[in-house]
Amino acid sequence: MTIDLVIAEILTVVNITTPILLAATGELVVEKSGVLNLGVEGMMLCGAIAGFAISFVCSDPAFADSLPWLAAAGPWIGVVGAALAGALAALLFGFMVLTLGANQVASGLALVIFGTGVSSLIGSAYVGVAVQPFDQLFPDALAQQRFGKLIFSYSPLVYFAFIMVAVVGWFLSRTRAGLVLRAVGENDLSAHSIGYSVIGVRYLAVLFGGAMAGIGGGYFSMVITPMWAEGMTAGRGWIALALVVFSGWRARRLLGGAYFFGVFMTLELYAKASGFSFLPSQFWASMPYLMAIIVLAVMSARSRGGSQAPACLGKSFIPDA
Amino acid sequence: MTTINRRSLIKSAGAAALAAPFINRTALGDAPLKTAFAYTGPIGDYGFTWAHEQGRKAMVKAMGGRVTADYVENVPEDQSAIPIFRDLARSHDLVFTCSFGFMDQTIAVAKEFPKVKFEHNTGFKHAPNVATYNNRFYEGRAALGLISGMMSKTGIIGYLGSFKIPEIVMGVDSYTLAAQSINPKIKCKLLMIDTWFDPAKESAAAETLANLGCDFITTHTDSPAALQVCEKKKIHGFGQGADMSRFAPHAQLTSNLDIWAPYYIERAKLTLAGKWTNSDSWWGVKEGTVKLGPYNKSVPDNVKAASDKLMKGWVDGSYDCFTGPIADQSGKERVAKGVRMSDKELLVLDWYVKGVEG
Numbered sequence: 017m018t019i020d021l022v023i024a025e026i027l028t029v030v031n032i033t034t035p036i037l038l039a040a041t042g043e044l045v046v047e048k049s050g051v052l053n054l055g056v057e058g059m060m061l062c063g064a065i066a067g068f069a070i071s072f073v074c075s076d077p078a079f080a081d082s083l084p085w086l087a088a089a090g091p092w093i094g095v096v097g098a099a100l101a102g103a104l105a106a107l108l109f110g111f112m113v114l115t116l117g118a119n120q121v122a123s124g125l126a127l128v129i130f131g132t133g134v135s136s137l138i139g140s141a142y143v144g145v146a147v148q149p150f151d152q153l154f155p156d157a158l159a160q161q162r163f164g165k166l167i168f169s170y171s172p173l174v175y176f177a178f179i180m181v182a183v184v185g186w187f188l189s190r191t192r193a194g195l196v197l198r199a200v201g202e203n204d205l206s207a208h209s210i211g212y213s214v215i216g217v218r219y220l221a222v223l224f225g226g227a228m229a230g231i232g233g234g235y236f237s238m239v240i241t242p243m244w245a246e247g248m249t250a251g252r253g254w255i256a257l258a259l260v261v262f263s264g265w266r267a268r269r270l271l272g273g274a275y276f277f278g279v280f281m282t283l284e285l286y287a288k289a290s291g292f293s294f295l296p297s298q299f300w301a302s303m304p305y306l307m308a309i310i311v312l313a314v315m316s317a318r319s320r321g322g323s324q325a326p327a328c329l330g331k332s333f334i335p336d337a
Numbered sequence: 338m339t340t341i342n343r344r345s346l347i348k349s350a351g352a353a354a355l356a357a358p359f360i361n362r363t364a365l366g367d368a369p370l371k372t373a374f375a376y377t378g379p380i381g382d383y384g385f386t387w388a389h390e391q392g393r394k395a396m397v398k399a400m401g402g403r404v405t406a407d408y409v410e411n412v413p414e415d416q417s418a419i420p421i422f423r424d425l426a427r428s429h430d431l432v433f434t435c436s437f438g439f440m441d442q443t444i445a446v447a448k449e450f451p452k453v454k455f456e457h458n459t460g461f462k463h464a465p466n467v468a469t470y471n472n473r474f475y476e477g478r479a480a481l482g483l484i485s486g487m488m489s490k491t492g493i494i495g496y497l498g499s500f501k502i503p504e505i506v507m508g509v510d511s512y513t514l515a516a517q518s519i520n521p522k523i524k525c526k527l528l529m530i531d532t533w534f535d536p537a538k539e540s541a542a543a544e545t546l547a548n549l550g551c552d553f554i555t556t557h558t559d560s561p562a563a564l565q566v567c568e569k570k571k572i573h574g575f576g577q578g579a580d581m582s583r584f585a586p587h588a589q590l591t592s593n594l595d596i597w598a599p600y601y602i603e604r605a606k607l608t609l610a611g612k613w614t615n616s617d618s619w620w621g622v623k624e625g626t627v628k629l630g631p632y633n634k635s636v637p638d639n640v641k642a643a644s645d646k647l648m649k650g651w652v653d654g655s656y657d658c659f660t661g662p663i664a665d666q667s668g669k670e671r672v673a674k675g676v677r678m679s680d681k682e683l684l685v686l687d688w689y690v691k692g693v694e695g
Binding site: 021024025027028031032035136139140143144145146149236240241242243244245246247248249250251252281282285286288289290291 | 378379381382383387411495526527528529530532534535536537538539540541542544545546547548549560561562565569579583584694695
């Protein structure tokens with residue numbers, strides 16, 4: 017394995033990890049507020065089709081004369097659209113579970129089916145067309161340099177994902193608003209009785225989670241494979257959900273956990289393609305899950321390393337009038 | 338491959354509910370022939386299922402009002418396919434099940450509905466009312482291999498596959514053999530990703546193949562993801578099932594097209610004429626169900642000519658990549674000099690030729 021090969025493989029790892037990281041960061045905030053939204057996959061698909069459709073429309077040559085800047089700005093507008101689409105899907109979920117007090121697990125699963133269906137419906141008009149990928153923020157001089165690649169060759173969304181993990185970690189542990197959000201997730205009745213709006217805080221958290229999942233979905237349709245295909249997130253929303261549990265509801269571990277999965281997914285492909293036949297490919301395919309079990313076992317065996325699961329996770333809160 | 342999860346159960350329940358209104362509709366004497374298609378993927382995959390859907394549409398168009406054709410997409414390849422097939426059988430005369438993974442379920446349901454005709458795509462199990470049909474995709478893949486062999490500079494070409502089934506093994510072997518007919522030292526790196534459709538994984542796998550030195554990648558999965566990687570990495574690839582030049586205007590040199598329409602039209606006509614049999618059809622370039630798409634303008638004339646000649650060779654029988662001597666990965670001779678492999682051998686092919694790595 018040469019240095020260049022290692023560098024190239026690291027780029028692959030970052031590419032496949034980022035959407036999971038984005039969605040999981042959003043879900044972390046949602047769950048910290050005491051809401052379990054299983055609909056990540058559905059929200060990601062809504063974001064994927066919205067982001068793709070918007071950047072496709074923006075790249076329409078019909079606008080080239082009247083709005084020459086539109087094609088270049090298309091992907092950025094697409095990301096905003098992806099976030100809004102994810103948030104809109106989350107709003108629907110929020111209305112059901114927060115305003116109507118519906119069961120969170122059932123509503124979340126319904127959101128997955130809804131998101132899959134609605135994205136296919138809208139997406140049927142966008143099958144078989146392509147857009148320019150939303151990649152490489154920095155100029156070639158930096159991004160194509162042998163080692164510079166490692167830092168400068170990514171899509172703007174990759175940097176955004178790192179920033180958001182840091183911001184969410186700081187927000188949850190260092191700010192007053194984060195403390196309120198955690199209080200709402202730990203003990204909704206207490207938070208309510210000292211005057212915080214439990215429903216209001218949870219709405220904001222759910223909307224944030226939806227927007228992040230939407231951007232994660234947009235990463236698929238605009239960065240990894242700039243196209244639309246039905247169900248293109250292929251179950252990454254479920255991995256994002258699992259990651260939140262895996263991380264013990266901590267932002268820093270979320271980052272580590274996401275890259276852990278990304279590295280093993282890439283290692284599996286590398287091992288197969290380069291013919292490491294001393295171990296069957298099924299072994300490599302099961303490695304991430306095997307390692308996850310080991311890490312979880314070690315973590316829970318250590319008393320101080322335990323999880324920070326919010327006490328009110330998944331419980332409906334209906335304020336008394 | 339046959340995982341039953343909550344989502345697939347819900348999907349099949351939904352599909353069953355969709356099919357329910359058709360139950361108990363009885364056939365009338367002069368009523369059109371009612372056909373149904375069960376797809377494993379979404380019709381919007383722009384790959385395998387999409388190609389079948391084009392065939393279905395072309396059949397309806399060609400047959401005028403004499404045939405109706407319903408379809409169910411996203412049918413899971415597990416036991417939950419059975420109730421879906423049952424519902425289709427109750428309300429249709431001819432049912433096409435379009436995936437290798439539907440084999441046992443098709444046979445099981447066909448037994449329950451002896452009067453309904455079934456056609457199973459890419460399988461090898463038969464029954465009095467089950468015909469099988471397949472396409473010689475490998476014939477087109479040989480042309481892709483020839484082009485790769487003539488144009489590869491690194492001498493390493495890649496093959497992105499899903500599962501080790503005969504269909505894929507044939508593709509890998511024909512691709513490699515045709516490339517070796519030009520450059521005997523060429524290596525084909527094989528990467529199986531255990532799924533037909535996962536654009537992110539297809540993309541990561543294609544990146545890995547490119548990182549390992551492949552300057553040609555042919556895909557045997559369902560999305561154009563790998564081609565987009567080829568475009569980004571400035572290497573070459575081929576469209577799978579459809580012309581995908583829009584996704585990779587420079588990287589796609591040509592595409593291997595699955596054209597199902599001629600077969601579906603033929604079968605509908607036979608059924609209407611009362612001449613349907615449980616035949617085992619394996620069509621290809623000769624019958625017009627495998628074609629190459631347009632060449633990229635970067636393909637040199639001599640390469641185009643060689644590839645066209647190879648495709649013509651399939652039609653007149655002068656070319657067959659599976660002609661001995663062929664050795665397997667360990668170097669052991671499997672096919673003697675001058676001997677052509679029979680269809681029977683090809684349909685259960687489970688070994689890779691020498692030069693395939695991974």
